[in-house]
Every structure is written in C-alpha cells, then in structure tokens.
Amino acid sequence: MIEYIKGNLAELTPAMAVVDCNGVGYGINISLNTYSAIQGKSSCKLYIHEAIREDAHILFGFVDKQERELFLLLISVSGIGGNTARMILSAMSPSELCNVISSENVNMLKTVKGIGLKTAQRVIVELKDKIKTGSASADIGLGMIPAQHNAIQEEAVAALNMLGFAPAPSQKVVVGILKEFPEMTVENVIKLALKRL
The missing domain is CATH 2.40.50.140 (Nucleic acid-binding proteins)
Known part of the structure; x- marks a missing residue:
C-alpha cells in the first residue's frame, strides 16, 4: 500500500x-x-x-490526512465511488463537509453534481456518527495572480471536462460565472460551476 x-x-x-x-x-x-x-x-x-x-x-x-479520511468515509457509503467522493470534496472543504453532515444539511449535499436526495440522505445517516466536528478550520481565501479571463475559463472548462461534464454546458456555466464575478479564482469558478451544472 x-x-x-x-x-x-x-x-x-x-x-x-x-x-x-x-x-x-x-x-x-x-x-x-x-x-x-x-x-x-x-x-x-x-x-x-x-x-x-x-x-x-x-x-x-x-494534501492532508483529514481529507483522505473523509474520502475513505465517503467511498464506504454504497453508491459513492472515487470520482463522486472527489466531486464532493471539490465542491466543499473538509470542514464544510463535516458541518454539512453533522448538521444533516441534505439540501447542501444535493447541490453536488451526481448526488440525489436518497444518496445525500444515505451519506448523512451512515457518516453522521463517524464524523467528529472539531473547530471548523476557517478557509483562508487563496489569492491568485491576476490572469486573463481566457486562461481561467479554459482551465475551468478543462477541469470540468475531466470530472465528466460535457464541454458545451461547462463552457456556458463558466462564462456566466466569470461575467458575474470577474475577479474569481479558477478554483472558485470550478466550485461554483459544480453547484450549477
């Protein structure tokens, strides 16, 4: 191993x-x-x-053992494979995910692509007792060197394609997000796109 x-x-x-x-x-x-x-x-x-x-x-x-631990817990839930677990961990940070599960926020979990009501409920029922909510570590806003929209757009669309989304809808959503939030970093564009696709 x-x-x-x-x-x-x-x-x-x-x-x-x-x-x-x-x-x-x-x-x-x-x-x-x-x-x-x-x-x-x-x-x-x-x-x-x-x-x-x-x-x-x-x-x-x-990047850390906490995220890997959450990934292993997610793939232990029936109906969730590696790619879906990675999608969940891309849509929210480990601390956010712990809070969503411990507060039984089914609707927040359903915003992740590929997670329906039944799967979201199953994740919460099966993992609620296994997740210990420590002090939720505040996410530090990661700055990025200002880049042209095209570079961010291309990178975001390429990432969404790798995650299994069709190019056309991905492009449309990413362009929409960049019009709305022109200063957004590529990670945040992708996170928001995952919720909208």
Missing part, C-alpha cells in the same frame, strides 16, 4: 497532479481543495488512496 508520494510537481491541473518521484511520474487524481493547496509549488507530498480495479490502478491524492 502507498501511504504518500513526495516529489517534484511535474504537471498540475485542477483534477490531476503528476508527481515526479525519483524519475517515475505518478498521475494522481486530486480534489480542488488539494489543487488550491499545492498550486504554485515546485514539490509536494500527497497522501494516497489506491483504488485497484480489474481494468485500472487509480491513485487519489490528498
């Missing part, structure tokens, strides 16, 4: 990080929270969950 991978960050998109560890490039699926934390760094350490299937070995990487 791989506990973590530490190395140079060779490539980074909002959905995937390639970490070069002693000359081997590991393609690791990441959430938006992890993307925000490692963006702009030359090296990183990601805690790993290995999903081994008949047709693929998939690595999911997390």
Whole structure:
C-alpha cells in the first residue's frame, strides 16, 4: 500500500497532479481543495488512496490526512465511488463537509453534481456518527495572480471536462460565472460551476 508520494510537481491541473518521484511520474487524481493547496509549488507530498480495479490502478491524492479520511468515509457509503467522493470534496472543504453532515444539511449535499436526495440522505445517516466536528478550520481565501479571463475559463472548462461534464454546458456555466464575478479564482469558478451544472 502507498501511504504518500513526495516529489517534484511535474504537471498540475485542477483534477490531476503528476508527481515526479525519483524519475517515475505518478498521475494522481486530486480534489480542488488539494489543487488550491499545492498550486504554485515546485514539490509536494500527497497522501494516497489506491483504488485497484480489474481494468485500472487509480491513485487519489490528498494534501492532508483529514481529507483522505473523509474520502475513505465517503467511498464506504454504497453508491459513492472515487470520482463522486472527489466531486464532493471539490465542491466543499473538509470542514464544510463535516458541518454539512453533522448538521444533516441534505439540501447542501444535493447541490453536488451526481448526488440525489436518497444518496445525500444515505451519506448523512451512515457518516453522521463517524464524523467528529472539531473547530471548523476557517478557509483562508487563496489569492491568485491576476490572469486573463481566457486562461481561467479554459482551465475551468478543462477541469470540468475531466470530472465528466460535457464541454458545451461547462463552457456556458463558466462564462456566466466569470461575467458575474470577474475577479474569481479558477478554483472558485470550478466550485461554483459544480453547484450549477
């Protein structure tokens, strides 16, 4: 079992990080929270969950153990696979997710793409007792070097495509968000798009 991978960050998109560890490039699926934390760094350490299937070995990487713990809890719920769990962790931070589950906020959970009423209720029923709500760590607004809208738009649409959304609706939603909030960072554009798609 791989506990973590530490190395140079060779490539980074909002959905995937390639970490070069002693000359081997590991393609690791990441959430938006992890993307925000490692963006702009030359090296990183990601805690790993290995999903081994008949047709693929998939690595999911997390910037801290808390996020990985939540991911493992989410995939223990029937009907939630790795990609859906990653989608949930991209739509809200670990502390927000803990608050949503402990306060039984079904409607907030339903805003995540692919999560219907029954799945949201199942997540809350199965995980409510397993999640300890500590002091919710306040999310620090991550600043970003001002970039042209086109770069943000392209990156956001590419990330949404990687997460399984069709290009046309993704483009439309991202353009709408950027018109509404021109100063928004790419992570926040994607988070909002996940709620609107």
